[in-house]
Amino acid sequence: MAIETPEGIDMILRPAGLVCRALAFGIDLGIRIALIGALLLLFQLFGSFGIGLGAITMFVVNWWYMVLFEVLNQGRTPGKRAMGLRVVHDDGTPIGWASSLIRNLLRFIDMLPLGYGVGAVTCLNHPAFKRLGDLAAGTLVIHTDLPVQRPNLPTAAPVVIPVALQIEEQRALLSLAERQVELSEARTQELAVILAEPLRIPANTAIAHVNGMARSLLGQS
Amino acid sequence: MKQSQFENRHQSQWQRLRECLDALERGKNDPATQDNFPGDYRRLCHQLALAQERGYSSHLIDELHQLAMRGHQQLYRHRSAIGARFLSFILAGFPRQVRAEWRFVLVASLLFFGSLAGMGLLVYGFPDLIYSIVSPAQLSDIQSQYDPAASRIGQALERASDDDWMMFGYYIMNNIGIAFQTYASGLLFGVGSLFFLLFNGLMIGAVAGHLTDIGSGQTFWSFVIGHGAFELTAIALAGAAGLKLGWALLAPRRLTRSEALRIAAQSSVRLIGGVMLLLLIAAFIEAYWSSMTWPSPLIKYLVGATLWLLVALYLTLAGRTPHAPD
Numbered sequence: 230m231a232i233e234t235p236e237g238i239d240m241i242l243r244p245a246g247l248v249c250r251a252l253a254f255g256i257d258l259g260i261r262i263a264l265i266g267a268l269l270l271l272f273q274l275f276g277s278f279g280i281g282l283g284a285i286t287m288f289v290v291n292w293w294y295m296v297l298f299e300v301l302n303q304g305r306t307p308g309k310r311a312m313g314l315r316v317v318h319d320d321g322t323p324i325g326w327a328s329s330l331i332r333n334l335l336r337f338i339d340m341l342p343l344g345y346g347v348g349a350v351t352c353l354n355h356p357a358f359k360r361l362g363d364l365a366a367g368t369l370v371i372h373t374d375l376p377v378q379r380p381n382l383p384t385a386a387p388v389v390i391p392v393a394l395q396i397e398e399q400r401a402l403l404s405l406a407e408r409q410v411e412l413s414e415a416r417t418q419e420l421a422v423i424l425a426e427p428l429r430i431p432a433n434t435a436i437a438h439v440n441g442m443a444r445s446l447l448g449q450s
Numbered sequence: 451m452k453q454s455q456f457e458n459r460h461q462s463q464w465q466r467l468r469e470c471l472d473a474l475e476r477g478k479n480d481p482a483t484q485d486n487f488p489g490d491y492r493r494l495c496h497q498l499a500l501a502q503e504r505g506y507s508s509h510l511i512d513e514l515h516q517l518a519m520r521g522h523q524q525l526y527r528h529r530s531a532i533g534a535r536f537l538s539f540i541l542a543g544f545p546r547q548v549r550a551e552w553r554f555v556l557v558a559s560l561l562f563f564g565s566l567a568g569m570g571l572l573v574y575g576f577p578d579l580i581y582s583i584v585s586p587a588q589l590s591d592i593q594s595q596y597d598p599a600a601s602r603i604g605q606a607l608e609r610a611s612d613d614d615w616m617m618f619g620y621y622i623m624n625n626i627g628i629a630f631q632t633y634a635s636g637l638l639f640g641v642g643s644l645f646f647l648l649f650n651g652l653m654i655g656a657v658a659g660h661l662t663d664i665g666s667g668q669t670f671w672s673f674v675i676g677h678g679a680f681e682l683t684a685i686a687l688a689g690a691a692g693l694k695l696g697w698a699l700l701a702p703r704r705l706t707r708s709e710a711l712r713i714a715a716q717s718s719v720r721l722i723g724g725v726m727l728l729l730l731i732a733a734f735i736e737a738y739w740s741s742m743t744w745p746s747p748l749i750k751y752l753v754g755a756t757l758w759l760l761v762a763l764y765l766t767l768a769g770r771t772p773h774a775p776d
Contacts, residue, residue, distance in 0.1 A: 234495070234518075234522055236491075236492060236495035236496075236518075236522075237495065237499060238495050238498055238499055238515075238518055240518075240519055240522060241515070241519075277615070277616040278615045278616065280616045280619065280620075281615040281616035281617070281618055281619030281620065282615070282619060283619065284616070284619030284620045284622065284623040285618075285619040285622055285623065287623055288619075288622055288623040288626060288627065291627075292626070292627070292630060301477075303475055303523070317523075321519075321522065321523075322522075322523075322526040322527075323523050323524075323526060323527045327716060327719050327720070328716075330719055330722070330723075331715045331716070331719045334630055334633060334634050334719075334722070335634050335637055335715075336634075337630065337631060337634035337635070338634050338635065338637045338638065338642075361637060364708050364711060364712065365637070365695070365711045365712060365714075365715035366712070366715060367712045367716075374516045374519065376516075377509055377512045377513045377516065393505055394505065395505075396502070396505075396508055396511065399505075399507060399508050400508045403507070403508060403509075446507040446508075
């Protein structure tokens with residue numbers, strides 16, 4: 230999903246599906262149970278003052294755990310962080326108090342009738358995997374980006390590319406150069422020959438040419 | 451310009467931006483690095499557009515793109531002074547919101563207070579009706595709580611000040627939890643909020659009518675009048691917020707249902723913020739003032755009436771002049 234920012238660049242958001250969100254919720258649930266258990270054990274030492282404190286803790290952990298983490302920790306609860314997810318507004322801006330409160334209060338409805346029934350159904354029926362709470366709050370759960378790694382390419386003399394390539398075409402060329410280690414030579418040759426004609430390179434030295442082009446694309450020489 | 455030249459020229463800027471973003475994401479506020487941040491970010495966006503236009507390699511573009519997204523997340527974060535906003539919300543924003551939603555507030559109040567009063571009168575007139583709502587075991591529990599002979603009320607046993615704390619925690623958990631449920635269940639086309647409003651109204655009304663009928667009226671009314679001002683109002687308002695959600699789904703007017711829901715949620719959540727405040731005050735009064743037995747019932751009635759008046763004045767008058775909170 231692409232959204233244009235005020236600076237005139239396109240932001241790409243990748244909405245997260247049901248399974249990884251459910252896993253993230255599971256992790257958060259485990260953490261919450263452990264937290265409540267530990268604190269209740271601690272508060273037992275203080276008698277009825279501790280029970281009062283325990284009740285407040287229960288309330289805070291139950292209703293505020295998600296909200297506090299989402300707003301104060303870059304839209305990520307510990308579970309979401311573990312699964313590489315984050316919550317943002319529909320327009321890609323960071324989530325605020327009101328939206329986070331809405332989406333987490335309406336979790337109560339998403340949990341009905343049991344085991345997130347409503348939430349799962351609406352999530353699977355929405356193109357951006359939104360549950361009811363997300364719909365009302367105008368929020369989106371997205372995958373966070375993994376750091377980019379520069380690929381290791383086979384050595385070859387750089388070759389200037391005769392035609393201007395689109396970004397997708399560049400990616401295809403680079404991934405062919407990158408994956409050569411995993412492919413048999415015959416298969417590489419076969420794939421490279423497909424590129425020979427559009428790129429105007431001789432078919433018999435197609436592999437070397439493709440590698441050379443990949444290197445020049447990367448700006449290595 | 452070749453890609454490697456381009457990278458070499460701007461590498462140090464990107465590195466600086468990266469360090470600045472790392473610091474921002476960890477929540478550090480270092481004014482020295484932050485002064486450069488918006489400028490650095492805009493320059494990066496420009497460079498990204500340039501790199502895309504010139505057809506530089508996908509790896510460079512991906513890297514710059516991620517950097518730009520991280521920058522976007524930090525630049526558009528809401529960093530207003532939270533104290534000032536909170537104060538202006540209490541002084542003006544919340545009562546204004548309540549008045550703006552007066553239709554829903556009126557409906558919810560009628561439902562809640564209407565069912566409460568109606569059920570109270572019915573049970574007072576026909577005492578047997580109480581058993582159709584409350585089970586006998588619960589009833590004897592409630593009766594012993596408000597037994598005029600008990601020295602501290604609201605609870606069967608004598609309470610020390612420690613116990614006030616315990617009840618404070620309990621009231622917070624219980625009451626705010628109920629308010630949240632009342633609100634959230636409004637999403638079921640308003641039916642959930644209707645149910646919670648009526649259910650709570652009938653329940654409280656029945657208990658009130660019954661206790662008055664059996665002669666514990668003095669203890670009961672002097673106990674509840676103080677915090678009731680905040681608690682009952684808060685429940686009615688939570689119901690109003692829930693009804694607003696449900697209404698947005700039932701009658702979205704010219705918007706799509708999801709759009710109407712989004713707008714209704716944004717304004718009704720402000721009501722919920724105020725409801726939480728009211729309930730915090732209510733829990734405090736309930737635990738520390740209502741449970742005291744030394745003030746005579748007359749004092750309690752007077753204080754209670756004052757509190758009701760205060761709440762009413764607050765909701766109707768506060769924030770009328772536009773710039774009052776500044």
